[in-house]
Amino acid sequence: MISLQHIKSPKPEDLPSELEGLRMTKQRREVLAIILGERDHPTANDVYVRAQNRMPTISLATVYNCLEALVSHHIVRQVNFERESSRYCPNLEDHCHFQDEESGIIHDVIFKKGVKLEDFLELPQGTEINHLEISLKGRIGSE
Numbered sequence: 001m002i003s004l005q006h007i008k009s010p011k012p013e014d015l016p017s018e019l020e021g022l023r024m025t026k027q028r029r030e031v032l033a034i035i036l037g038e039r040d041h042p043t044a045n046d047v048y049v050r051a052q053n054r055m056p057t058i059s060l061a062t063v064y065n066c067l068e069a070l071v072s073h074h075i076v077r078q079v080n081f082e083r084e085s086s087r088y089c090p091n092l093e094d095h096c097h098f099q100d101e102e103s104g105i106i107h108d109v110i111f112k113k114g115v116k117l118e119d120f121l122e123l124p125q126g127t128e129i130n131h132l133e134i135s136l137k138g139r140i141g142s143e
């Protein structure tokens with residue numbers, strides 16, 4: 001896959017016309033560019049509001065459809081915190097999400113170098129992990 005991880009604020013028109021077997025329509029490129037542009041884990045509604053700057057006629061339903069297509073083709077990741085709207089993350093590398101309860105900001109948290117899940121979880125023998133979703137909440141210290 002073309003690595004989108006390190007592209008900062010791409011223009012929708014610079015994104016490929018196909019990604020992971022998904023035809024990238026104008027709307028899908030717009031939505032993806034928004035998610036890659038400001039990596040603050042926006043909700044569908046946030047994406048919708050931002051998309052309206054360039055595409056005033058885009059509907060919330062279209063945004064939802066685009067997000068669903070991007071998620072099912074593993075181009076972006078859907079992040080769920082209990083009872084809250086889903087959020088979207090363009091970081092496809094293994095990572096967890098930490099939500100600062102005070103600001104509501106969601107941070108990407110990576111594993112310490114060399115640490116594997118098997119090192120700190122009592123998994124049944126032979127377990128193969130295919131999907132990682134760890135969401136943490138708390139406060140960030142001031143030090």
Ligand SMILES: [Zn+2]
Pocket residue numbers: 041089090091095096097107108
């Ligand atoms: Zn993330």
